[in-house]
Amino acid sequence: GIQVEQSPPDLILQEGANSTLRCNFSDSVNNLQWFHQNPWGQLINLFYIPSGTKQNGRLSATTVATERYSLLYISSSQTTDSGVYFCAVGSMDTGRRALTFGSGTRLQVQP
Amino acid sequence: EAQVTQNPRYLITVTGKKLTVTCSQNMNHEYMSWYRQDPGLGLRQIYYSMNVEVTDKGDVPEGYKVSRKEKRNFPLILESPSPNQTSLYFCASSPRAGGPSYEQYFGPGTRLTVT
Numbered sequence: 001g002i003q004v005e006q007s008p009p010d011l012i013l014q015e016g017a018n019s020t021l022r023c024n025f026s027d028s029v030n031n032l033q034w035f036h037q038n039p040w041g042q043l044i045n046l047f048y049i050p051s052g053t054k055q056n057g058r059l060s061a062t063t064v065a066t067e068r069y070s071l072l073y074i075s076s077s078q079t080t081d082s083g084v085y086f087c088a089v090g091s092m093d094t095g096r097r098a099l100t101f102g103s104g105t106r107l108q109v110q111p
Numbered sequence: 112e113a114q115v116t117q118n119p120r121y122l123i124t125v126t127g128k129k130l131t132v133t134c135s136q137n138m139n140h141e142y143m144s145w146y147r148q149d150p151g152l153g154l155r156q157i158y159y160s161m162n163v164e165v166t167d168k169g170d171v172p173e174g175y176k177v178s179r180k181e182k183r184n185f186p187l188i189l190e191s192p193s194p195n196q197t198s199l200y201f202c203a204s205s206p207r208a209g210g211p212s213y214e215q216y217f218g219p220g221t222r223l224t225v226t
Binding site: 031033035041042043045048086088096097098099101102103104 | 144146153154156167169199201203205213214215216219220
């Protein structure tokens with residue numbers, strides 16, 4: 001099956017700093033989503049971005065499908081950004097639409 | 112507000128006592144799915160449904176049942192829960208099962224503990 005690798009696994013930032021999270025995937029995809037899992041366990045949809053670039057406030061994402069990677073940018077980080085960020089992809093080979101999740105980047109923003 | 116809801120959000124139960132976790136979406140989505148999240152194993156698909164009365168197994172279906180009698184609801188049934196089903200469960204939905212892929216929307220999660 002498709003492999004999804006996220007880096008870095010852990011990241012500690014001071015409030016106000018910027019960061020870039022990376023997601024590499026091993027095959028063509030028809031879906032790519034970024035999620036933030038907050039300390040209460042909820043998965044928050046950040047972006048649906050199988051290709052191209054999107055921005056939402058301090059967050060933006062870029063997916064280069066031909067090179068099989070996606071980047072999530074967080075600018076001017078806040079303590080509420082803490083949590084785990086997941087990249088999830090949907091393979092073109094399966095009709096069951098299962099998302100394959102990466103192992104996540106655990107972000108801690110310190111005041 | 113467009114959303115996926117799950118109930119209960121937290122549940123502690125004992126081995127063998129049947130339980131149902133409900134999932135409902137108000138977006139008229141055809142596709143619905145259940146995942147479980149475990150430390151070190153990530154999120155894995157349990158069952159999915161392409162439409163009413165159409166369900167199929169995901170990666171880890173053993174010990175679970177589902178039904179899809181109505182478009183909006185997709186309950187997850189544990190007939191005889193065991194401690195290895197202790198996990199964080201997520202329901203997800205997506206518009207239209209066929210054609211190109213669409214964004215999936217996740218519920219808030221149900222934290223289940225089986226003692």
